[in-house]
Amino acid sequence: MLNYIDLKYIPNRKDLVCEFYVEPNRISLEKAAENIAMESSIGTWTTISTMNKEVATKLKPSVFSIDKTTKTIKIAYPQDLFEQGNMPQILSSIAGNIYGMKIIKNLRLQDISFPKDIIDSFKGPEFGIKGIRKLLKVKQRPLVGTIVKPKLGLHEKQHAKVAYESWMGGLDIVKDDENLTSMSFNNFYERIKQTLKLRDVAEIETGEKKIYMPNVTAETNEMLKRAKFVKKNGGEYVMIDILTAGFGALQTLRQANLGLVIHAHRAGHAAITRYHKHGISMLAIAKIARLIGVDQLHIGTAVGKMEGAAKEVRMIEEEIEERFIDKKTKQHVLEQDWRYIKPVFAVCSGGLHPGHTEPLIKIMGKNIIAQYGGGCHGHPDGTRAGAKAIRQSVSAVMKKKSLKEYSKTHPELAKAIKKWGYFKRK
Numbered sequence: 001m002l003n004y005i006d007l008k009y010i011p012n013r014k015d016l017v018c019e020f021y022v023e024p025n026r027i028s029l030e031k032a033a034e035n036i037a038m039e040s041s042i043g044t045w046t047t048i049s050t051m052n053k054e055v056a057t058k059l060k061p062s063v064f065s066i067d068k069t070t071k072t073i074k075i076a077y078p079q080d081l082f083e084q085g086n087m088p089q090i091l092s093s094i095a096g097n098i099y100g101m102k103i104i105k106n107l108r109l110q111d112i113s114f115p116k117d118i119i120d121s122f123k124g125p126e127f128g129i130k131g132i133r134k135l136l137k138v139k140q141r142p143l144v145g146t147i148v149k150p151k152l153g154l155h156e157k158q159h160a161k162v163a164y165e166s167w168m169g170g171l172d173i174v175k176d177d178e179n180l181t182s183m184s185f186n187n188f189y190e191r192i193k194q195t196l197k198l199r200d201v202a203e204i205e206t207g208e209k210k211i212y213m214p215n216v217t218a219e220t221n222e223m224l225k226r227a228k229f230v231k232k233n234g235g236e237y238v239m240i241d242i243l244t245a246g247f248g249a250l251q252t253l254r255q256a257n258l259g260l261v262i263h264a265h266r267a268g269h270a271a272i273t274r275y276h277k278h279g280i281s282m283l284a285i286a287k288i289a290r291l292i293g294v295d296q297l298h299i300g301t302a303v304g305k306m307e308g309a310a311k312e313v314r315m316i317e318e319e320i321e322e323r324f325i326d327k328k329t330k331q332h333v334l335e336q337d338w339r340y341i342k343p344v345f346a347v348c349s350g351g352l353h354p355g356h357t358e359p360l361i362k363i364m365g366k367n368i369i370a371q372y373g374g375g376c377h378g379h380p381d382g383t384r385a386g387a388k389a390i391r392q393s394v395s396a397v398m399k400k401k402s403l404k405e406y407s408k409t410h411p412e413l414a415k416a417i418k419k420w421g422y423f424k425r426k
Contacts, residue, residue, distance in 0.1 A: 016078075137209050153185065
C-alpha cells in the first residue's frame with residue numbers, strides 16, 4: 001500500500017490543505033492519519049491491481065504534520081483531486097466517507113486553505129462589506145437589524161407592519177426567520193409585495209436606507225423563481241439557509257448573478273459544529289460560504305442565547321477569537337485577503353438585547369451586523385421602542401459612553417436595560 005505520511009513535505013501553492021482533529025479508535029494517530037488521507041483521496045482498504053504509478057505520483061496527498069499533544073493532523077491534497085468550481089465534490093472528498101471509518105472515534109475538519117486555482121474557480125461575494133456599506137450608506141458603525149417575531153403565525157400584512165415599526169425605530173435591516181418560507185398563512189409572494197411597500201414608506205419617512213431580507217430557501221428551481229421575484233419587486237437582498245439548502249443550491253443562487261446581496265443563515269450548523277471533537281468547524285463552513293459567494297454570514301454572538309452555560313460561552317469565544325481571528329494579521333477570517341474574493345460581513349444573532357451591544361462590539365469589532373429578535377420586539381413599549389433602544393445602544397458604544405450613562409437621557413434604552421440588564425461575563 002502507498003505511504004501517505006511525509007513529515008518533510010512542504011505544501012505548495014497548488015495544494016488544498018486541511019487540518020483535522022483526530023481521535024483514533026484502538027490504532028495509532030499515525031495510522032489514523034494515513035487512513036484519513038487514503039480514504040479522502042485515491043486509496044481504499046486493500047491493495048488494488050488498478051492503482052498505477054502515474055496516479056499515485058500525481059494525486060497522492062501527504063500528511064505533513066502530526067501533533068500528538070493536540071491530536072491534530074494536516075494533510076496537503078493536490079488540487080487535481082478536485083473539480084474546480086464544484087464545492088459539493090470537494091466536500092465529498094475531504095469531509096465525506098472518512099467520518100464513517102471504524103478506526104476513527106472522533107474526527108473534526110477544523111480548517112481549510114484553498115489554493116489559488118480553486119479560489120479562482122469560484123465567484124465569491126458580489127457585494128461584500130464595502131458593497132453593503134455603500135448600499136446602506138453607513139460607513140463606520142455596526143449595522144443593526146431584527147428578525148420578525150413570532151417566527152411563524154403572522155399573515156402577510158402583520159409581518160409587513162412589524163418590519164415597518166422596526167425600520168421606523170432606527171433599524172437598518174429586517175429579515176425573515178430561517179423557517180419562514182411560503183406558508184398557508186403567509187404566502188411568500190404576497191409577503192414580499194406587502195413588506196417592500198412599507199419599506200419604501202419607511203425610507204421616505206426616515207430618510208435612511210432600509211433593507212428587507214426575504215428567505216428564498218426552497219427546492220432549487222423554486223428558490224431561483226422567488227429570488228427573481230424579489231428582484232423584480234425592488235428587493236435588494238435574499239436570504240438562504242445554506243446548510244439545509246446545500247452548497248450546490250447556494251452556488252446556483254450565486255451563479256444566477258441576480259445582483260442581490262446574499263445573506264447566509266446557518267440553520268442546522270450545530271448538528272455538525274457543536275461537538276468540538278467531531279464534525280466540521282464553523283470556521284471551515286465560513287470559508288466555504290465565502291468562497292462560493294455569500295455577502296454576509298451568521299457566525300454566532302459569544303454573548304447571546306445560543307451559548308448555554310458559562311463554559312460554553314468561553315468555548316464559543318475561543319472559536320471566534322482564536323480561530324476566526326488570524327494571529328499574524330489580526331484580521332477576521334471573513335475579511336482576510338483572498339485575492340479578488342471580497343470580505344464578508346459577520347452576522348451576530350441569537351438572544352441579543354441592547355445590554356449585549358457593548359461586549360458584542362468589543363469582541364467582534366465594528367464590521368458586524370447585529371440582529372436582535374426578541375431583544376427588539378420584547379421591549380416593554382413594543383417594537384418601535386425596542387428598535388430605538390438598539391440603535392441607542394450602538395450610538396453609546398460608538399460615542400464611547402457606557403450604556404448606563406447613555407440610558408439616563410434615552411428612555412427606550414433605559415427600559416430595555418431595566419428589563420434585560422447588562423451582559424456580564426461569568
